[in-house]
Amino acid sequence: MAAGPGEKHTAAQAASGRLVREFGQLLRATTRLEQRINAALREECGISHVMFEVLIRLCRDPAEQVSQRTLAEDLVLTSGGITRLVDRMEEAGTVRRRPSPSDRRVTLVEATPKGERTLLAAARVHAGILERYVTGPLTGEEYRGFTTALDRINTALRTGPA
Amino acid sequence: MAAGPGEKHTAAQAASGRLVREFGQLLRATTRLEQRINAALREECGISHVMFEVLIRLCRDPAEQVSQRTLAEDLVLTSGGITRLVDRMEEAGTVRRRPSPSDRRVTLVEATPKGERTLLAAARVHAGILERYVTGPLTGEEYRGFTTALDRINTALRTGPA
């Protein structure tokens, strides 16, 4: 068998590994956080969390023209998913579609005034929750380490496509 | 108006805040990671990532009796979601339902031998991806800081239910 030192032979061993446990922590933390934010935003601002992320992306640079494809990549959604998400947001009046003047295949998306107002209100709610559950419990240094770690993981994920 | 120093007045300001951007990083990192793991596990082991998490939980302590409710809480799913997930896993033969001897409302779930074998294979795939995208890009110290930060966030989320 020539098992290396890290080999797991029983299910119990495999289920107790450090990496497994710690990745579980990552997943749980983010899903719980997202659930809280989602619930709060729905209740207080009438939008879902993913809609909030769309508005963030659209308003980040008001001069930028954002296509649905860009939106899909930045939010980690498929193009079909974006089509339907923008449908719902357009219906809600927070966002508007506009054909691209330079390429008739692409449709651009922009926030409406109502969308901008909603974003402003939602940002406050969002910040409140994050301060309570993320920046609050962490020291400044811990938080800084946390975000640089995330940064590295994200680049590794984007640059290592295989 | 008496706006504080951190007040955001325009949508562009609100969309460019540090917290907002950094929380976005967290979300993207985890969704991309989960997508990769999910794809790899489906392809190489025939299970989804959430099924993997179920097996992990069930095999962690072979002596423990795990109810569907416990499973739901630990995986951050609703009871309805767990019912259907266990349905699919039972059908696939990785898991078995058993009525609790002490409380006729609860049904216990345990991994079958096939489930344990699957877990062993899946754990290898899982570890490979994590090493590549998480522990690889980070130094030991960074990684340690990362996990303690997650730990704090999780306790804050669990203990602060309001």
Next chain:
DNA sequence: AGTCAGCAATTGACGATTCAGTGATTTTCC
């Protein structure tokens, strides 16, 4: 010019999850 490969958005079919409500059982409390 003409074709052809490739990309953007959309859509139908499907999958997985939530929500809200139900029935069966247990626990609590008078």
Next chain:
DNA sequence: GGAAAATCACTGAATCGTCAATTGCTGACT
């Protein structure tokens, strides 16, 4: 000991996403 409240699993309906196929458009190559 018995009524009321809580808890567990399950279900139908709805939500939100994916996947795969389709359409319209662009750009590159001949």
